[in-house]
Amino acid sequence: MKSLRKINLASCCAVLSVAAASVHAFAQQRTPPPLPQPPANIAYDLILQNGHVLDDKNHIDAVMDVAIKDGKIAKVAPHIASSDALKTINLNGLYVTPGLIDLHVHVYAGTGERGSYAGDNSVPPDGFTFRVGVTTVVDAGCSGWRNFEDFKDRIIDRSKTRVLAMLNIVGSGMRGDKYENNLSDMDGEATAKMALKYPNVVVGIKTAHYTGPEWTPVEQAVIAGTKANIPVMVDFGNNHPESRPLYDLLTKKLRPGDIYTHMYSGLRNEQDPVTMGPSKAFIDGRKRGIYFDTGTGGGSFKFSLAVPMVKDGFIPDSISTDLHIGSMNGATKDELNVASKMMAIGISLKEVVAEMTSHPAREIKHEELGNLSVGSVADVAVLRLEDGRFGFTDMVNGRLDGTKLLVDEITIKDGKIVYDLNGMEADKWDAPPDPNTIYAYRWTTFAPRIPRPRPSDNERH
Numbered sequence: 066m067k068s069l070r071k072i073n074l075a076s077c078c079a080v081l082s083v084a085a086a087s088v089h090a091f092a093q094q095r096t097p098p099p100l101p102q103p104p105a106n107i108a109y110d111l112i113l114q115n116g117h118v119l120d121d122k123n124h125i126d127a128v129m130d131v132a133i134k135d136g137k138i139a140k141v142a143p144h145i146a147s148s149d150a151l152k153t154i155n156l157n158g159l160y161v162t163p164g165l166i167d168l169h170v171h172v173y174a175g176t177g178e179r180g181s182y183a184g185d186n187s188v189p190p191d192g193f194t195f196r197v198g199v200t201t202v203v204d205a206g207c208s209g210w211r212n213f214e215d216f217k218d219r220i221i222d223r224s225k226t227r228v229l230a231m232l233n234i235v236g237s238g239m240r241g242d243k244y245e246n247n248l249s250d251m252d253g254e255a256t257a258k259m260a261l262k263y264p265n266v267v268v269g270i271k272t273a274h275y276t277g278p279e280w281t282p283v284e285q286a287v288i289a290g291t292k293a294n295i296p297v298m299v300d301f302g303n304n305h306p307e308s309r310p311l312y313d314l315l316t317k318k319l320r321p322g323d324i325y326t327h328m329y330s331g332l333r334n335e336q337d338p339v340t341m342g343p344s345k346a347f348i349d350g351r352k353r354g355i356y357f358d359t360g361t362g363g364g365s366f367k368f369s370l371a372v373p374m375v376k377d378g379f380i381p382d383s384i385s386t387d388l389h390i391g392s393m394n395g396a397t398k399d400e401l402n403v404a405s406k407m408m409a410i411g412i413s414l415k416e417v418v419a420e421m422t423s424h425p426a427r428e429i430k431h432e433e434l435g436n437l438s439v440g441s442v443a444d445v446a447v448l449r450l451e452d453g454r455f456g457f458t459d460m461v462n463g464r465l466d467g468t469k470l471l472v473d474e475i476t477i478k479d480g481k482i483v484y485d486l487n488g489m490e491a492d493k494w495d496a497p498p499d500p501n502t503i504y505a506y507r508w509t510t511f512a513p514r515i516p517r518p519r520p521s522d523n524e525r526h
């Protein structure tokens with residue numbers, strides 16, 4: 066009986082390997098036909114026409130046309146002729162900005178670990194990015210050097226969104242109190258080594274949620290950040306004003322160019338109790354070149370701080386969500402809701418766009434992103450500024466009313482449309498087909514309405 070089973074198994078494997086070989090041969094035979102090439106005299110794939118361009122890096126705040134070719138920004142000018150492109154979209158009344166960068170998110174989803182940011186607390190990036198104009202996210206420390214490669218394989222390499230990462234100084238990552246308070250798993254050297262192995266993906270070091278009085282997490286993060294030449298982002302954990310004061314963090318422990326997130330949380334003496342404006346630690350930290358990030362999250366943003374501090378001129382360097390399963394359904398919601406909230410407090414549209422584009426790009430030392438310079442990757446957001454009555458909330462469920470809401474109409478990633486709320490690039494379903502539709506793969510990821518013959522009667526079902 067035993068030997069018979071063995072034989073059956075062996076022959077079964079043989080059949081499987083023959084089947085696999087023939088599938089492989091079949092796949093090799095079926096190389097897809099070459100894509101149709103557009104006429105050489107057409108200069109651009111796509112023109113975004115008549116939109117109000119806001120490009121902080123290039124100091125553009127005007128109605129402009131933007132031409133895209135081969136996934137790159139090809140030209141930005143007051144007028145570019147439609148006849149020069151395969152496809153033109155009129156964006157009259159809308160804003161055109163670089164694809165937005167959300168500097169603080171949690172996207173290490175899918176491991177199945179309960180109650181963990183390297184698991185169930187994270188969200189899959191593509192579900193929450195393109196629909197709000199975000200083309201790049203930075204995962205803020207869900208993984209450490211021990212599990213970063215699993216995160217990369219599971220999420221980073223499989224997402225359409227550009228996912229960059231800050232490594233947690235905790236080797237095991239953001240997996241809960243037990244891990245995040247383990248001082249013996251905070252190894253700056255090992256963390257730097259992993260960061261240097263993936264220099265285009267790992268863009269920072271994160272320390273977060275530490276409850277103890279020691280400086281070890283910050284010190285090890287700075288060791289890693291210095292070795293890998295990348296910034297450190299700090300969630301300063303429990304407040305210990307005697308043993309590790311905020312003033313020392315921002316004026317002594319961190320380096321210029323490091324990032325303080327959750328800036329309006331009020332949990333760690335961010336606010337001056339007398340003036341209600343920024344604390345001396347914040348003022349002196351900013352003078353030294355520390356960046357300040359919103360990271361509004363589930364419990365890290367209060368109007369009682371943000372309103373007086375913005376009034377005092379202490380605005381964010383970058384607007385980020387701290388997106389996770391709690392914040393996305395709580396006060397934070399998404400990147401454009403946070404931006405609209407900051408506008409309701411009094412920050413201008415132009416400034417909030419800079420805080421989601423050129424500023425975060427500078428903070429992570431990836432200044433090739435977050436702009437519409439000729440030659441830059443064509444990541445673009447097309448935004449509508451809606452007028453109406455809107456309410457914005459904070460971590461203690463306070464509400465601030467506003468009259469403007471930013472809504473994403475179109476998102477373009479690497480030169481191709483990946484989100485189109487109102488089908489602005491689509492032709493009407495019953496209109497005669499545009500002859501350029503055969504080249505639609507050059508400007509959109511959506512199935513083009515390529516003219517094809519009607520199926521015969523017996524093919525219909």
Ligand SMILES: [Zn+2]
Binds near residue numbers: 169170171205387
């Ligand atoms: Zn976070």
